[in-house]
Amino acid sequence: PVNADRIAEDIDALAKITEPDHPWTRRAFSPLFLDGRAYIEARMKAAGLETRIDAAGNLIGRRVGTKPGLGTIMVGSHSDTVPDGGRFDGIAGVISALEVARALNDRGIVLEHDLEVVDFLAEEVSIFGVSCVGSRGMTGQLPEAWLSRTSGDRDLAEGIAQVGGRPSVLLQQNRPDIAGFLELHIEQGPVLEDEKKDVGIVTAIAGITRIEITVEGRADHAGTTPMDGRADALVAASRLVLDIRNAAGERAKTPGHFAATVGEFRIEPNAANVVPSKVVLLIDGRAEIRSDMEAFCEWLDAHVVKLAITHGVTIEPPKRVSDNHPTPADASLLQTLERACNAVGAKHRRMASGAGHDTAWIAKVAPAAMIFVPCKEGRSHSADEWAENDDIALGAAVLFEAVREMDKA
Amino acid sequence: PVNADRIAEDIDALAKITEPDHPWTRRAFSPLFLDGRAYIEARMKAAGLETRIDAAGNLIGRRVGTKPGLGTIMVGSHSDTVPDGGRFDGIAGVISALEVARALNDRGIVLEHDLEVVDFLAEEVSIFGVSCVGSRGMTGQLPEAWLSRTSGDRDLAEGIAQVGGRPSVLLQQNRPDIAGFLELHIEQGPVLEDEKKDVGIVTAIAGITRIEITVEGRADHAGTTPMDGRADALVAASRLVLDIRNAAGERAKTPGHFAATVGEFRIEPNAANVVPSKVVLLIDGRAEIRSDMEAFCEWLDAHVVKLAITHGVTIEPPKRVSDNHPTPADASLLQTLERACNAVGAKHRRMASGAGHDTAWIAKVAPAAMIFVPCKEGRSHSADEWAENDDIALGAAVLFEAVREMDKA
Ligand SMILES: NC(=O)NCCC(=O)O
Ligand SMILES: NC(=O)NCCC(=O)O
Numbered sequence: 001p002v003n004a005d006r007i008a009e010d011i012d013a014l015a016k017i018t019e020p021d022h023p024w025t026r027r028a029f030s031p032l033f034l035d036g037r038a039y040i041e042a043r044m045k046a047a048g049l050e051t052r053i054d055a056a057g058n059l060i061g062r063r064v065g066t067k068p069g070l071g072t073i074m075v076g077s078h079s080d081t082v083p084d085g086g087r088f089d090g091i092a093g094v095i096s097a098l099e100v101a102r103a104l105n106d107r108g109i110v111l112e113h114d115l116e117v118v119d120f121l122a123e124e125v126s127i128f129g130v131s132c133v134g135s136r137g138m139t140g141q142l143p144e145a146w147l148s149r150t151s152g153d154r155d156l157a158e159g160i161a162q163v164g165g166r167p168s169v170l171l172q173q174n175r176p177d178i179a180g181f182l183e184l185h186i187e188q189g190p191v192l193e194d195e196k197k198d199v200g201i202v203t204a205i206a207g208i209t210r211i212e213i214t215v216e217g218r219a220d221h222a223g224t225t226p227m228d229g230r231a232d233a234l235v236a237a238s239r240l241v242l243d244i245r246n247a248a249g250e251r252a253k254t255p256g257h258f259a260a261t262v263g264e265f266r267i268e269p270n271a272a273n274v275v276p277s278k279v280v281l282l283i284d285g286r287a288e289i290r291s292d293m294e295a296f297c298e299w300l301d302a303h304v305v306k307l308a309i310t311h312g313v314t315i316e317p318p319k320r321v322s323d324n325h326p327t328p329a330d331a332s333l334l335q336t337l338e339r340a341c342n343a344v345g346a347k348h349r350r351m352a353s354g355a356g357h358d359t360a361w362i363a364k365v366a367p368a369a370m371i372f373v374p375c376k377e378g379r380s381h382s383a384d385e386w387a388e389n390d391d392i393a394l395g396a397a398v399l400f401e402a403v404r405e406m407d408k409a
Numbered sequence: 410p411v412n413a414d415r416i417a418e419d420i421d422a423l424a425k426i427t428e429p430d431h432p433w434t435r436r437a438f439s440p441l442f443l444d445g446r447a448y449i450e451a452r453m454k455a456a457g458l459e460t461r462i463d464a465a466g467n468l469i470g471r472r473v474g475t476k477p478g479l480g481t482i483m484v485g486s487h488s489d490t491v492p493d494g495g496r497f498d499g500i501a502g503v504i505s506a507l508e509v510a511r512a513l514n515d516r517g518i519v520l521e522h523d524l525e526v527v528d529f530l531a532e533e534v535s536i537f538g539v540s541c542v543g544s545r546g547m548t549g550q551l552p553e554a555w556l557s558r559t560s561g562d563r564d565l566a567e568g569i570a571q572v573g574g575r576p577s578v579l580l581q582q583n584r585p586d587i588a589g590f591l592e593l594h595i596e597q598g599p600v601l602e603d604e605k606k607d608v609g610i611v612t613a614i615a616g617i618t619r620i621e622i623t624v625e626g627r628a629d630h631a632g633t634t635p636m637d638g639r640a641d642a643l644v645a646a647s648r649l650v651l652d653i654r655n656a657a658g659e660r661a662k663t664p665g666h667f668a669a670t671v672g673e674f675r676i677e678p679n680a681a682n683v684v685p686s687k688v689v690l691l692i693d694g695r696a697e698i699r700s701d702m703e704a705f706c707e708w709l710d711a712h713v714v715k716l717a718i719t720h721g722v723t724i725e726p727p728k729r730v731s732d733n734h735p736t737p738a739d740a741s742l743l744q745t746l747e748r749a750c751n752a753v754g755a756k757h758r759r760m761a762s763g764a765g766h767d768t769a770w771i772a773k774v775a776p777a778a779m780i781f782v783p784c785k786e787g788r789s790h791s792a793d794e795w796a797e798n799d800d801i802a803l804g805a806a807v808l809f810e811a812v813r814e815m816d817k818a
Contacts, residue, residue, distance in 0.1 A: 125682075189633030206632065210681060221789050222670035222693045223615065223763035224598030227654075227661040229787075234671055235654045238647035245636075245644045252636040261631035262643055263681045265674075272619060272672045273534075273693050274790065284631045284682050354632035378638075380630050381683060 001344075001400045002096075002103045004393035010095045011389070013039060014079065015087050023383050024087040028080035028122035028133070029151075029159045036079050037163075040094060040119055047102045049117060055173050056137025057121035057165030063101050065407075067112040071179035073406050074366075075100055075399055076118030078134070078358060080126070085381040092373065092387060093184040094119045096396035103400050111407045113179055120358045121163060127151035128159060135358035137165070139365045140173045178366035180333060180406045183359045184395045185370060186387050190378030191351060198346040198394050200372035201337045205353045205360040206257055206286040207326040209293050213240065213304065216314040219269060219277035230275050234267055236311035237279035240304070241265075244283060247299055256289035257352035260296060283318075288326050288352040326352075327360040330367035333402075336409075337369055340401035346394050371395055410753075410809045411505075411512045413802035419504045420798070422448060423488070424496050432792050433496040437489035437531035437542070438560075438568045445488050446572075449503060449528055456511045458526060464582050465546025466530035466574030472510050474816075476521040480588035482815050483775075484509055484808055485527030487543070487767060489535070494790040501782065501796060502593040503528045505805035512809050520816040522588055529767045530572060536560035537568060544767035546574070548774045549582045587775035589742060589815045592768045593804045594779060595796050599787030600760060607755040607803050609781035610746045614762045614769040615666050615695040616735040618702050622713065624649065625723040628678060628686035639684050643676050645720035646688035649713070650674075653692060656708055665698035666761035669705060692727075697735050697761040735761075736769040739776035742811075745818075746778055749810035755803050780804055 017036045019025040026032045037059050044051050049061030059079075077093025080086075097117040104111065121134030128149045133156070136142040147157040147167055157167035187193075192200050217233030241262050248260035264282035283300075287293035300318050308315040334350070341348040351372070359370040373395040376386040426445045428434040435441045446468050453460050458470030468488075486502025489495075506526040513520065530543030537558045542565070545551040556566040556576055566576035596602075601609050626642030650671050657669035673691035692709075696702035709727050717724040743759070750757040760781070768779040782804040785795040 187633065188630045189635070190638060191635070208632070219791060220787065221597045221764060222672050223617065223668060223695045223765065224596065224789070225668070225763070225787060226598070226600070227658045227668055229599060232654070232670070234650055234674060238650035241643055241647035242651070245641070249636045259632065259634070259636055261641070261682075261684055263631050263683050263685060264679050265643060265676045265685070266679075267674045270673050270675075272691050273670075274672050275670055276672060276674070282681055286632045354634070355630060356632065378629065378634060380633070382628060 002099050002393055002396045004389055006102060007095055007099050007393050007396060008389045010043060010098070011088070011091060014091050022084050024081060024085065025083055026079065026081045026086065027083065028124065028126045029163065033080055034163065037119065040079060043098060044117060047098060048105060049101060053164035054138060055166040055169050056134050056142070057160045057163040058134040058138055059119040061098070061101070061117040063115040065111045065113045065115065068114055070113045071177045072114045072116050073111070073403055074116045074118055074178050074181045075403060076120065077183050077185055078120040078123035080122050080124050082124045082381045084383050085385055087385050088186045088375065088387040089188065089380050089385060090123055092186055092392050096184045096392060096399055099396045100400045100403055113407050115403065121160070123358050128156040130156070132356065132358055132361055135361035137170050138173055138175055139361055140171060141361055141364065142170060144171055175365060178362065181359065181362045181366055181368040182399055182402060183357060183370040184399055185357060185372060186375040186380060187372035188355050188375060188378065188380035192372060192374035193376065193378065195349065196347070197349050198391060199341050199348040199398055200351045201334055201341070201348055202353045202370045202372060203329055203334065203350050204288050205327045205357055206288050207290060207293060207324045208322065208356050209285040209320060210322045211283040211285060211297070211300065212319045212321050213281050213283070214316055215240070215279045217275070217277050220275040222273045222275050225275060231312045232275050233279045233313055234276035236307060236313045237281060239311065240307055243303060247296065251292055251296060256287065256292055257354050258287050258292050259354055260285040286354045290325050327363045329363065329369040333367050333369035336402050336405050337371060337398065339405065340398045343401045344394060344397040346398055371398055411508045411802055411805045413798055415511060416504055416508050416802050416805060417798045419452060419507070420497070420500060423500050431493050433490060433494065434492055435488065435490045435495065436492065437533065437535045438572065442489055443572065446528065449488060452507060453526060456507060457514060458510060462573035463547060464575040464578050465543050465551070466569045466572040467543040467547055468528040470507070470510070470526040472524040474520045474522045474524065477523055479522045480586045481523045481525050482520070482812055483525045483527055483587050483590045484812060485529060486592050486594055487529045487532035489531050489533050491533045491790045493792055494794055496794050497595045497784065497796040498597065498789050498794060499532055501595055501801050505593040505801060505808055508805045509809045509812055522816050524812065530569070530574070532767050537565040539565070541765065541767055541770055542569070544770035546579050547582055547584055548770055549580060550770055550773065551579060553580055584774060587771065590768065590771045590775055590777040591808055591811060592766060592779040593808055594766060594781055595784040595789060596781040597764050597784060597787065597789035601781060601783035602785065602787065604758065605756070606758050607800060608750050608757040608807055609760045610743055610750070610757055611738055611762045611779045611781060612743065612759045613697050613735050613737045614766055615697050616699060616702055616733045617731070617765050618694040618729060619731045620692040620694060620706070620709065621728045621730050622649065622690050622692070623725055624688045626684070626686050629684040631682045631684050634684060640721045641684050642688045642722055643685035645716060645722045646690060648720065649716055652712060656705065660701055660705060665696065665701055666763050667696050667701050668763055669694040695763045699734050736772045738772065738778040742776055742778035745811050745814050746780060746807065748814065749807045752810045753803060753806040755807055780807055
């Protein structure tokens with residue numbers, strides 16, 4: 001039902017709006033980001049959508065239905081990128097949503113519900129250090145304190161105002177009119193490609209828990225201090241990295257997506273001839289099932305106590321710097337998506353999302369669900385990110401069928 | 410034979426010449442360093458020494474002997490410090506050497522040999538990234554390429570010229586006149602304190618081998634990539650850190666000082682939600698016995714090959730970025746030092762130096778040896794560095810006795 005060429009044309013056009021030396025970079029709040037949005041808005045208008053920027057700085061294209069009282073069916077994703085990545089991450093979902101509207105136009109279909117195509121503001125961790133600004137903001141879930149987080153000489157409130165939002169009224173926002181929300185996104189993992197599936201129907205978006213651990217040893221002269229008289233923070237932290245890897249690996253073998261990764265790791269003083277005195281590391285934990293994360297944190301709290309004793313170092317209790325619970329998708333929308341896959345002949349499977357998405361925030365206030373399309377070797381947040389246009393188009397067709405069913409419900 | 414108060418007075422005076430917010434910092438080539446040298450030179454002159462700066466920028470105070478043809482007995486250390494450390498590291502040896510000359514004056518002793526008290530330039534790793542500038546330079550062992558290493562807008566040649574050296578004639582330097590060299594230094598390790606010894610007689614200065622290893626994995630999304638589908642460079646590097654620690658620990662149990670430390674460790678991209686793609690680490694290896702280091706390097710070369718396979722990462726062959734052999738002390742000077750210890754009642758033991766010292770460079774061209782005095786808890790290169798003045802004075806007395814014996818030999 002959808003036009004694959006039109007999708008390719010738009011995604012390619014957006015890919016050209018990038019920092020030339022850093023494909024594919026279109027950071028939220030940058031001039032390039034606004035250039036990208038100008039393109040998207042023009043294409044929304046060309047598709048007959050009424051465009052606006054909401055209080056949270058989201059770009060929305062509205063297609064009015066015949067029975068506005070029924071509420072709004074919303075479809076979309078985000079057009080911002082991480083540094084050096086994002087040819088498809090987000091934008092595939094924005095353009096697929098737009099294509100749903102165009103495909104409805106092509107067939108002269110008028111929905112009963114209003115349909116909104118949305119480009120959420122700043123889904124990726126932005127220059128202000130926070131993510132999902134638009135989806136949280138639209139639904140009154142943006143913490144007030146975040147508005148005063150700064151980057152250079154502006155704060156997030158000014159950033160939102162500069163893209164056309166109204167930060168002063170942001171905390172009162174909500175969207176009780178949303179009858180259902182759908183997002184298409186690239187998987188950002190290897191499962192669909194490995195299993196030769198066309199579509200992943202996302203049952204839940206994993207909770208994200210970030211845990212900081214500081215290991216304090218003692219700086220000593222690396223030349224003179226006997227090997228067995230040291231309190232080497234790097235040695236203790238290395239043991240911890242391996243133990244975390246193993247604990248997460250075991251938990252990942254049980255039902256429900258689970259992952260834990262040490263992604264940030266800094267040593268002090270980081271000098272060739274000094275025994276490391278301190279390591280600060282950050283664990284990124286993901287769990288589809290909340291009790292998995294609770295159990296992991298319990299294990300970790302107990303484990304670092306033992307590790308500190310064995311290695312003669314000090315480890316403060318692990319600090320949960322952020323902690324979001326898993327978000328299940330709407331059960332009835334999952335069935336709608338399954339029927340839509342079957343209608344267009346898409347081979348599909350249910351799976352959890354290990355990555356965070358705008359859908360998780362919308363799901364807190366309205367029925368929401370999302371689908372994944374395959375991406376090459378699971379690569380994402382990288383200049384190598386790639387998705388086949390036919391796969392995206394098939395996913396857009398699933399959205400189209402699902403939106404039609406949602407309209408009839 | 411020596412005057413402990415005079416030693417304390419000078420060391421305390423030098424301690425006041427420090428960056429006020431960073432005790433005890435007197436970095437080579439800085440204005441503070443020149444202030445420190447002005448003090449030392451004034452004290453040399455007050456002791457009747459003829460002072461000069463040699464081509465390599467060393468400050469030398471000369472006490473002429475009755476038979477100059479016999480050559481020069483040289484005693485000294487360095488007055489520069491690392492950042493945030495060095496209340497005794499180096500300066501204890503310079504002041505002890507000066508005290509030997511004063512003690513000779515007190516007793517009206519004129520030696521047959523010339524006696525030189527030396528403050529070597531830039532023993533610590535300097536702003537130009539190199540160490541032992543003065544002791545290498547005095548003996549024609551400063552690599553020519555180092556002269557053009559820069560820091561800010563000057564190069565090492567300019568740095569040497571600014572302290573009064575003559576970089577243009579540096580490569581031709583040698584000191585065939587040195588009949589013997591002695592250095593006193595704080596141990597920078599815990600052995601003497603633990604064993605309640607007054608003096609360590611240094612049998613050899615360990616070779617220092619620096620080995621760089623790069624572990625290349627693959628950056629993946631930390632949320633979505635299954636635990637068993639990763640090439641996590643941090644996990645592989647953590648295993649390597651533990652294996653290095655264990656291998657070095659085993660080798661340290663065999664005769665001869667051995668240590669290996671991972672002191673520098675950087676991960677990329679160092680982002681919370683990205684599986685680490687790369688770790689670059691630097692091993693600092695020390696060996697009193699060269700074959701120990703060769704064996705360690707052989708083990709390491711073979712081990713990283715296995716590790717790379719087990720962890721699905723790439724590890725290039727370890728790169729020896731620098732490699733100095735151990736330097737034995739002069740056997741006859743060791744006996745002289747032992748007799749000197751016995752003469753002043755200093756409890757002593759033979760031991761290797763795990764740290765590098767100027768003595769290692771002088772030892773390449775002349776009979777050389779050094780002694781250690783205890784320092785508190787082995788702390789060094791730290792603001793906590795401490796040595797008891799009585800311990801330093803006892804060490805200075807050992808130098809005094811040894812110099813007298815060397816003069817008679
Ligand atoms: N989809 C996505 O990459 N979100 C960024 C937040 C995260 O999951 O790490
Ligand atoms: N003595 C001393 O600390 N030298 C610095 C070079 C080293 O041994 O790391």
